[in-house]
Amino acid sequence: MMKVFKWSFVVAIFAWLYLPIAILVVNSFNVSKYGYEWQGFTLKWYEKLFHNEQLMQAFLNSLLIAALAATFATVLGTLMALAIHRYRFPMKAAASGMLFVVMMSPDIVLAITFLVIFIALGVELGFWSLLIAHITFCLPFVVITVYAQLKGFDRYLLEAAQDLGAGESRIFRLIILPLVFPAIIAGWLLSFTLSLDDVIISSFVTGPGFEILPIRVFSMVKVGVSPEVNVLAALLLSISLLLVTFSTLLLRRKY
């Protein structure tokens, strides 16, 4: 009895999490524009999206920012995790504190701090502001993922390398990097996910020259129903699933 109750609770939560998304994906193939009932299979919304140049551009820009931000955040975050784990330097506690602040701050607060610094520095809002903001808010998540892995492995390996005369950059390249590789992949995927999901920070640091998805979509869905958004949901989901499947296969082969 308890078991039945337990599992129906789990199923109900997942159904609730997935139902709205499932409706979007199903409706992306639905002839009916409003999607209240099934009127037959079509690909016309996909065609319509591919012909909607502005929306398509915003979609590609979003993917570009997510991929670039994830990559830079992973590189920078791995180095920061290394610094915090391995080196002693002034203001180290402050550095970890700042990473903690970025992780815990609500997006709206981060969004404002980014907007203020970009205006103060005279950075034009657009590609660069979006990229820097996305890198920064992904950073702490990469750092904690990599840091946890660094803490887990054998210190003697590094000491042995040091005794044998390897320099810092060599130790990093030949020992640390291969050992934390799974954490690096995990950090990249997490960053990619966070960047793609973000609405609030992007709304503040975007500019007319470079538009990304949430800003375009916002104006579309505020007024009414747009079937192209259903298609976007389906595409985003499939691209991310492909990425994860790919990286899982990659990791399985290596380890």
Add this chain to the structure above:
Amino acid sequence: MPPQVKNLIKPLFSFRRGVIFLTLFWLGLFVLVPHVLVLVTSVLTPDPQHLAVWPVTLDSWARLFDPLYVEVFWHSLWLSAVTTVICLLLGYPFAWILAKLPGVWRGVLLFLMIVPFWTNSLIRTYAIKLILGNKGLVNTLLVGAGITDKPVELLYTPFAVIFGLVYVLLPFMVLPLVSSFDKLDRNLIEAAHDLGAGWWQRFRHIILPLTMPGVVAGCLIVFLPAMGMFYVADLLGGAKNLLLGNIIKNQFLVVRDWPFGAAFSVALIGIMAALMWLYFLANQRINRQGGLDDEGI
């Protein structure tokens, strides 16, 4: 470059120095300085042309106590608090069940919690809007089942905003809770059971106190972002159910009264700091209790 110069420069540009410099430079420029700038902006004078100018004034701070804004502030706090409580009530048992599962299943279900993030949260909020609409799924079911004879007005109510916030934020509650259930020592529960503690006593005196850090962490990362999610309020709440985020966004991007918007943000940071202090207290208490337990054993 002559070798003497090279030897002088070399120690300045080691790998180690480079990494440390990059860390401090990036975090200083894009985290520390911006936070200080927001704090400074909140005490400047608004200016339509230059956004914020001298002299220093506390006008923006005084305006926070304008009854109009105080009302929005409380309403926003209330919406976020209800959201947090619902997330906790759903998330706590859910995380418990997940944490007790065998490895593979646990991984799969945790992974399934992340998947929805890949459709941008704005698009998910739009999906909720479709479901709650007059011809949406919920009303179709209600009318179809004969519970109501005409569609219920669900959209543009506090209910819709809370529904949307819980939908977007529930995974953030579940993940820290799962990790704190992982750390829970099962032997303690068993020991309590052997000593005759009932279900409620085991929960109240062992499980709840030991998972408190997870509870507080989950509540923090639901409650604080909830106040900022202006797009949820925009799509589902209509004009009456504003969140703090809507005011801040409006002040920064539409009215362009930066000092006032900044004052609101600093107030939000203040709430955040106060709640984090509570978090550290909760953590400290657990550690102390853990220490006592060790001595006892």
